[in-house]
Amino acid sequence: MNIFFILRSLSSPLILSYIIIFYLLAKNTSCGVDPKFLACPPTTCANNNQSISYPFYIQGKQEPFCGNPGFGISCGPNGFPILNLSNTQYIIHQIFYENQTLRVSNTAFSVSRPNTTNSKGCLPLPLTQNLTLPSTREFDIAPNQTDIRLFYGCGSLPWLEEHKVGCFNETSSVLALYKEDKNISFVSKNCQGEVVDTIVEDGIIGGNEEALTKGFLLTWKAGNCSVCHNTGGRCGFDFVMYTFRCFCTDRVHSAKCGPDDDPG
Structure with missing residues (x-):
């Protein structure tokens, strides 16, 4: 039956008012809020206050439509958001939504690495060739990043101790030098292991180990x-x-x- 016919048939102004209010409330409730809007509020990983929102989304916690393809991230056991690029995991330290950049570091240099040392009292540093991130469809290395070179299989070089960033095994250490460092040639002749290139954010205050831990900047396209x-x-x-x-x-x-x- 038509609702307006019912309203006209009622003589009590009070009853008429109640029915109008009920009708309007029911109409507003039926409209609701779009489910995709409700599904995509900014969120965080546990024990971390970095806001995660478009173009990123947390896999398994948010719907893929809340972010862009290629921008799915996971939450690491220590609470840091993790971005997987070229089959390598990077810790996300900061996301700068206003200029579409983020600061990341390879998990190999994470401060959350298992705090186990060898008999020499040195924190092991795994060997990985996936330290230099190639440009992808979604991400590029930001301008003004600095090249740094890791030398594995280095013996005792006391005067280069400040460049030591870890150990590869019981008898050899890992040294990190900026590519313009005058000691590069000497170190390359005296370290017997692999040489791996990576980058760090330009202008980081602190030693080489701190620079590797803080990581570098990426820009994104979305x-x-x-x-x-x-x-x-x-x-x-x-x-x-x-x-x-x-x-x-x-x-x-x-x-x-x-x-x-x-x-x-």
């Missing part, structure tokens, strides 16, 4: 979230159309929340 965010939306991705979308409380929009935006 849809800009600022307009969507500033209009009250949450950014996401449409895997059918394979494009950026803005998740708003009312529905999915193409770029921003508001009545003038095309529907997603």
Whole structure:
């Protein structure tokens, strides 16, 4: 039966008011909030306050449509977010959403490495060739990063002790030198193991070991979230159309929340 016919048939103003209020409440409740908006609030890994939001999403904790393809991260056992690139894990130290950069370090240099030392009292450093990150479709190495070279199989070189960043085994240490260091030639002749290149953030204050632990900067390529965010939306991705979308409380929009935006 038509609701307006029922209203006209009622003579009591009080009953009429109750029915109108009930009708409006029921109508508003049925509209609800778009489920994709509800699914994609910023989140964090346990024991870590780094906010994770578009283009990143936490695998297993958030839906893939909350981020961009290639930007799925995991939460490490120590609480740090982990980014897997070229089959190598990188700890995410900071994400700078305003200029689309993040600071990461290879887990080989993590301060959370098992704190076990050999008989020489040296923290083992694993040998890995995956320290120099190639550019990918999603990420590039940021400008102004500094090249550093690791020398494995180095014997006792007391005057280069400040360059020591760990040990490879019981008898050999690992030295880290910036590529412009004048001692590079001497060290390369006196270290018998592998030589591995990597990068660190330019201008890091502290020794080489601290620079490796703090890592380097990456830039990312993804849809800009600022307009969507500033209009009250949450950014996401449409895997059918394979494009950026803005998740708003009312529905999915193409770029921003508001009545003038095309529907997603």
